[in-house]
Amino acid sequence: MYGKGLRTLSAATCLALGAAFALVFFYAPLDADQGFIQKIFYVHVPMAIVALLGFVAGAVMAIGHLRTGDRRWDLRSYVAIHLSLILGVGVLITGAIWAKASWGHWWVWDEPTLVSFLIVFLLYATYQPLRFSIEDPERQARYASVFAITAGAFVPLNFLAVRLAESLTHPRVLSTTGGALPGSMRLTFLVALAGMGLLFVTLWKYEMASKHATAQLRSLRRKLGGEEIASPGRSAAPRTAAPAHPGA
Amino acid sequence: MSTVGALLRKELRMELRTRESVPAMALFAVTTFVVFHFGLDRDRLEGELASGVLWVTLLFAAMLGVNRLFVAEREQGGFDGFLLAPVDRSALLLAKALALFAFLVAVELVAVPAFAVLLLGPGIGPALPELLGILLLADVGLAVVGTLASALAIQTAARDLIAPLVALPLLIPVVIAATRATAPLLLETGAENVPLRWLGTLGLYDMVFALLAYAVFDFLLED
Amino acid sequence: MGEDTPSAVELQGLRRDRGERTVLQDVSLRLEEGRTLVVFGPNGAGKTTLLRVLATLLRPHAGTVRVLGRELPGEGWAVRGRIGFLGHEPLLYRDLSGRENLRYHARLHGVGRERVEELLDRVQMVARADDPVRTLSRGMVQRLAVCRAVLHKPELLLLDEPFSNLDPAAARLVEPLVGRAAPATRVVTSHDPAGGLEQADEALGLRAGAVQLQGDASRIDAAEVGALYA
Numbered sequence: 001m002y003g004k005g006l007r008t009l010s011a012a013t014c015l016a017l018g019a020a021f022a023l024v025f026f027y028a029p030l031d032a033d034q035g036f037i038q039k040i041f042y043v044h045v046p047m048a049i050v051a052l053l054g055f056v057a058g059a060v061m062a063i064g065h066l067r068t069g070d071r072r073w074d075l076r077s078y079v080a081i082h083l084s085l086i087l088g089v090g091v092l093i094t095g096a097i098w099a100k101a102s103w104g105h106w107w108v109w110d111e112p113t114l115v116s117f118l119i120v121f122l123l124y125a126t127y128q129p130l131r132f133s134i135e136d137p138e139r140q141a142r143y144a145s146v147f148a149i150t151a152g153a154f155v156p157l158n159f160l161a162v163r164l165a166e167s168l169t170h171p172r173v174l175s176t177t178g179g180a181l182p183g184s185m186r187l188t189f190l191v192a193l194a195g196m197g198l199l200f201v202t203l204w205k206y207e208m209a210s211k212h213a214t215a216q217l218r219s220l221r222r223k224l225g226g227e228e229i230a231s232p233g234r235s236a237a238p239r240t241a242a243p244a245h246p247g248a
Numbered sequence: 249m250s251t252v253g254a255l256l257r258k259e260l261r262m263e264l265r266t267r268e269s270v271p272a273m274a275l276f277a278v279t280t281f282v283v284f285h286f287g288l289d290r291d292r293l294e295g296e297l298a299s300g301v302l303w304v305t306l307l308f309a310a311m312l313g314v315n316r317l318f319v320a321e322r323e324q325g326g327f328d329g330f331l332l333a334p335v336d337r338s339a340l341l342l343a344k345a346l347a348l349f350a351f352l353v354a355v356e357l358v359a360v361p362a363f364a365v366l367l368l369g370p371g372i373g374p375a376l377p378e379l380l381g382i383l384l385l386a387d388v389g390l391a392v393v394g395t396l397a398s399a400l401a402i403q404t405a406a407r408d409l410i411a412p413l414v415a416l417p418l419l420i421p422v423v424i425a426a427t428r429a430t431a432p433l434l435l436e437t438g439a440e441n442v443p444l445r446w447l448g449t450l451g452l453y454d455m456v457f458a459l460l461a462y463a464v465f466d467f468l469l470e471d
Numbered sequence: 472m473g474e475d476t477p478s479a480v481e482l483q484g485l486r487r488d489r490g491e492r493t494v495l496q497d498v499s500l501r502l503e504e505g506r507t508l509v510v511f512g513p514n515g516a517g518k519t520t521l522l523r524v525l526a527t528l529l530r531p532h533a534g535t536v537r538v539l540g541r542e543l544p545g546e547g548w549a550v551r552g553r554i555g556f557l558g559h560e561p562l563l564y565r566d567l568s569g570r571e572n573l574r575y576h577a578r579l580h581g582v583g584r585e586r587v588e589e590l591l592d593r594v595q596m597v598a599r600a601d602d603p604v605r606t607l608s609r610g611m612v613q614r615l616a617v618c619r620a621v622l623h624k625p626e627l628l629l630l631d632e633p634f635s636n637l638d639p640a641a642a643r644l645v646e647p648l649v650g651r652a653a654p655a656t657r658v659v660t661s662h663d664p665a666g667g668l669e670q671a672d673e674a675l676g677l678r679a680g681a682v683q684l685q686g687d688a689s690r691i692d693a694a695e696v697g698a699l700y701a
Contacts (some may be wrong), residue, residue: 165424253578
């Protein structure tokens, strides 16, 4: 069910990422002040945007889960959030590298977007421990969905608040982000963004397909082997069985 | 509404009987002020620093209350008892949030004077009316998010850890707005006006989270 | 037993899971108003789960559940006030007194204070009504729990071993409220084959979530029930 189109997607992702790579190295201009390291911007910002969209998508899928009661929405939400979290680590690391190169510190409080991102990351880092500590799978899924929706609503509020806070004491230092990108940079940025987005979707599909297959396998084993199959231990990941009704 | 009343009476009665939350929260706040004195090695604080110390302390004291909020329900069948009744389930959210709000106000009645005495440089008199307003606005946010985080955590195995870990990031906008709003009130040179944008932020935050909590809370009660 | 007599409980193919395990499997039954159904089965058979589903505390994962003419879970709100549930937990706050607990539940159910006093008197708990529940013996707590369950004069009683922890004297006090003489349809769990069958109109035997025996209590003998526990 999730395997369809995976090959095309993977190819498209490789293509986009390859193009982005090429553009970053050969096409995008070299920044006068920051030098080569500025090019990390093409990884850092698209990653951040995709991660945030991933969190919001996770929230929307969680709404789907609560409204329909279909546990597959919870699985989709879980995978989206979990991938965004991994990307989030990347954002913080690339952000730190960039900060070190630009201002000599591994972390700066001046950049509100980065700070907001840290807060969001800290919040979502509790998602898996929360899931893991609830044993009943149905309750785990429901509580995780409530969390995902709350955290998703929090993301814009948080960015607003931090921006309000920092903009008064520290003027925006980075002028490369935002709308005023020169043509060559904009093209590279957009391709990088597209590549990152495709990467996310492809990885999401891969993980969904893998989890789905495992769940179906276990469900089949259960049908064949009956109660003797040992129950899987506690897990933070949802373990939905295949849909009960054919064609659902 | 009478349901909320019944629930709230029970909450307050339980707290008065067991005295589990408020005294501990108040004591924690005062002790923390003393710790800050030594940690910062300062006798008198003013402005932004004073504001920050006050709010961080109140925030962590609130976390103590958050941890205990649903414990009786969980351990003594309070959820079942409530779920069996023919009442609107969001009443529990409202009652618990009001109770937590009441506890916070009670703690602040002790903590703010203690702060004024122990650490605050300028007198607190002129700042009081506006400070009260900020406290109340922020308390609403703390109460709503605290109740939600507490309800999320109550069914988990590590509930004392999960509730603060979830609540603290969510409450950062409250910390930002409350500290920025309070700082001008605590200046050595005399209290200045509170920038309205922070009150607006607090109000917006309270509204968004109140609506959100109302929308999702029922799902936490089902089995 | 015609179809015209109104049913208090109607189940068709009820299924309830817990994670990947099925705790109740394909349970179907029809219980008429005023009759008593006794549910037997070893621990873990699903008796408590069945009761909780009927109490609207758990939602069915498959099948249909109709209680007092309303379908669950959608119409649960309509019947909650007409069901009395007595589970393993007394559902009383240990730091509040019996009277405070009952008044609290009375308010939630829209019942007046006089009813609380009436019940306290019926179970002879007036003397200790103002002591915190944690200072009371198990038997006393059980008596209070019974009061809590019948506070709102429910039409359907769901009782999980209601007479546990009660000495004969206390059991006699509680009998008119939740026993055979109570003016309600009852679903009761029991571990006592002979005694249980005696007070039953219908019987249901569960084992590992599946129905093993079912039907009119007069046609089932204690040995069959005993076999459930083998």
